[in-house]
Amino acid sequence: MYSVEVQSINKIYETAFRKRRVQALNDFSIKVEKGSIFGLLGPNGAGKTTLVKILLGITFPTTGTATVLGHDISNYKLKSKVGYLPENHKFPPYLNGGDVIKYAASLSGYEPPNLEQKVDELLSLVKMLEWKNMKVKKYSKGMMQRLGLAQAMINDPELVILDEPTDGVDPIGRKEIRDVLIDLKNQGKTIFLNSHLLSEVELITDNVAILNKGNLVHQGNVQELTTSKEKFKIKFASELKEELKSENFNKYQIEQMEEDTVLFKLNDVEELNNLIDDLRKAQLFIVSIEPLKSSLEDMFISLIKNSDK
Ligand SMILES: Nc1ncnc2c1ncn2[C@@H]1O[C@H](COP(=O)(O)OP(=O)(O)OP(=O)(O)O)[C@@H](O)[C@H]1O
Numbered sequence: 001m002y003s004v005e006v007q008s009i010n011k012i013y014e015t016a017f018r019k020r021r022v023q024a025l026n027d028f029s030i031k032v033e034k035g036s037i038f039g040l041l042g043p044n045g046a047g048k049t050t051l052v053k054i055l056l057g058i059t060f061p062t063t064g065t066a067t068v069l070g071h072d073i074s075n076y077k078l079k080s081k082v083g084y085l086p087e088n089h090k091f092p093p094y095l096n097g098g099d100v101i102k103y104a105a106s107l108s109g110y111e112p113p114n115l116e117q118k119v120d121e122l123l124s125l126v127k128m129l130e131w132k133n134m135k136v137k138k139y140s141k142g143m144m145q146r147l148g149l150a151q152a153m154i155n156d157p158e159l160v161i162l163d164e165p166t167d168g169v170d171p172i173g174r175k176e177i178r179d180v181l182i183d184l185k186n187q188g189k190t191i192f193l194n195s196h197l198l199s200e201v202e203l204i205t206d207n208v209a210i211l212n213k214g215n216l217v218h219q220g221n222v223q224e225l226t227t228s229k230e231k232f233k234i235k236f237a238s239e240l241k242e243e244l245k246s247e248n249f250n251k252y253q254i255e256q257m258e259e260d261t262v263l264f265k266l267n268d269v270e271e272l273n274n275l276i277d278d279l280r281k282a283q284l285f286i287v288s289i290e291p292l293k294s295s296l297e298d299m300f301i302s303l304i305k306n307s308d309k
Pocket residue numbers: 013014015022023024042043044045046047048049050051087196
């Protein structure tokens with residue numbers, strides 16, 4: 001079951017008098033599984049916000065279709081089941097935290113039976129209850145983002161769409177936001193996250209799509225994306241510079257050697273097994289074998305570079 005399904009969306013912005021055309025999305029398709037945390041990643045100008053705006057009916061695709069929670073995006077009723085935190089949002093500075101949530105409630109047309117209690121619940125969820133009566137003009141960036149997250153939850157949405165929720169937030173604030181998102185996932189909600197903060201996304205997302213200049217560069221599981229299949233770090237019981245120089249090992253590519261640890265770059269697991277056989281034949285004692293994980297950031301940079309070629 002998917003919460004979001006996007007099919008071959010193209011979005012072209014045409015500026016005044018058609019002097020400039022920007023293809024913000026190019027034949028873009030993705031699927032977001034219900035109950036998952038999904039990260040849409042991409043450099044500035046990739047088209048992330050454009051996609052979110054299309055999903056929310058704020059702007060329209062030039063061609064292509066999408067469904068959100070099973071409804072076509074042209075069906076405005078679906079908005080009552082979606083929560084949204086816009087990029088660079090601004091709340092009226094003269095309101096306090098509690099007022100902002102009530103303001104969001106009235107904008108969404110949602111009237112919970114006990115509004116005051118609901119406001120307190122949402123502020124507690126994002127650890128902002130103690131700042132309920134402080135004017136938002138005094139809030140830090142992290143407090144603003146957390147409040148933004150709370151107001152996005154006012155209608156108890158099934159899907160929460162967050163455009164750069166941790167942008168400009170310090171590491172502790174980011175951790176707090178991550179914890180809230182995990183909490184929401186555990187409540188069965190689907191979270192769609194736009195971000196260029198990869199180390200953040202890596203920690204919580206189930207699946208990611210990488211977007212560059214409107215094109216889908218990669219889509220997949222974060223685990224798969226960050227496990228580099230070719231590099232293996234093998235630790236031996238002792239230092240072995242000389243042994244590996246023998247011609248038995250010429251065929252294996254050694255990327256790095258440090259005392260008792262050697263980093264091999266191999267084609268596949270079959271080659272790894274051959275290597276293990278050869279190492280054991282040479283009576284070398286293996287302590288551990290570790291497939292090397294590259295960070296999402298490494299993968300992102302190489303995928304974006306390749307797609308720019
Ligand atoms: N209303 C608009 N009119 C014309 N061009 C636009 C409009 N909105 C966005 N664009 C262009 O579309 C492209 C994608 O923009 P978008 O805001 O979707 O990117 P983004 O991935 O969200 O970037 P960022 O990380 O900076 O938020 C950019 O080239 C941008 O200049």
